[in-house]
Amino acid sequence: MxxxxxxxxxxLSVTLGRLFNEWFSLGQAGLAAIQALLVSALVVPAVLLLRRRIDHKSLNGLGLARRSTRPAAIGVAVALATACLVWLPALGAGWLAIENVDLPQLMMFFLVNALLLTFYEALPEEMALRGYAWTTIRESWTPFLSTLVVTALFPLSSAVISIMQTGSALLLGVETSGLALVPPGNDAIAYFLQLIFFGLALAAARRIPVPGALAICIAFHVVQLSINRILLGGFEWFDSGVSAVFVEPDAIALVLVHIMISGIAFLAIRKKMERRSANQA
Structure with missing residues (x-):
């Protein structure tokens, strides 16, 4: 659900964003901002309502906690540490070249991009998938089955979003993106592989036994995708401040390596915490 x-x-947020853009000429930056705010405004309260009013269960079970600084720090640390393990050797080997870095622009991009990622993707996606869906299935079955189902749903989201956007656009008389299995400009195989690996890594983060574990997922989601966008130059309307060139085109596959190593890191953290807890018991 x-x-x-x-x-x-x-x-619906894509459709409403385009409608508002027709009315108020928001521009690309304004359109991105209003769509991000709409997604979180529509999805997050609905998921919380579903858990509390329909299921009559605690929000803590979703992986939420009042104090989420520590779990968020775990997500950030894993994303950054594994990025160094993957991309620094690529730089040293000459597979990737950094031609220029505009530090003020980079810092501004990171801030704006982090906010857009949080509200458009990370927060609503993690609340719905690794929060509600993963928890609900785990409560009835097993963590393994929960991970399997949620990971399968993750890459299928794009096709269902496309149906929802097309339907709402036709109803409101707004431009439609058309039905598509994956977002425009993406290779289907690469897209599905990336989201499957990403989903598995996020599920591994969700299983770390700390209060507020969902914050690990949200923080990792934001930082990992931010690194990718910085290396790829940012948006058409907002430069990342980093001019990176993939001298070896196949080095782009290191994006998957980064995700896989991160998943292994989360698994290792969970095992270590579980052993420590068992020894203290």
Whole structure:
């Protein structure tokens, strides 16, 4: 149910964003901002309502906690440490070249991009998938089955979002992106592989036994994708401040390596915490 809420929320936010852009000429930056705010406004309260009013269960079970600084720090640390392990050797080997860095522009991009990522993707997606869906299935079955189902749903979201956006656009007389299995400009195989690996890594983060574990997922989601966008130059309307050239085109596959190593790191952290807890018991 939460997955459908997520897909409907994203699809509707795209349609409403385009409608508002027609009315107020928001520009690309304004359009991105209003769509991000709409997604979180539509999805997050609905997921919380579903958990509290329909299921009559605690929000803590979703991986939420009042104090989320520590789990968020774990997500940031893993994303940055594994990025260094992957991309610094690529630089040293000459597979990737950094031609220029505009530090003020980079800092501004990172801030704006982090906010857009948080509200458009990380917060609503993690609340719906690794929060509600993963927790609900785990409570009835097993963590393994929960991870399997949620990871399968993750890459299928794009197709359902496309249906939701097309339907709402036709109803409101707004431009439609058209039905598509994956977002425009993406290779289907590469897209599915990336989201499957990403979903597995996020599920590994969700299983770390700390209060507020969902914050690990959200923080990792934001930082990992931010690194990718910085290396790829940012948006058409907002430069990342980093001029990076993939001298070896196949080095782009290191994006998957970064995700896989991160998943292994999360698994190792969970095992270490579980052993420590067992020894203290």
């Amino acid at each position: 939460a997955w459908l809420i997520l897909c409907a929320g994203i699809g």
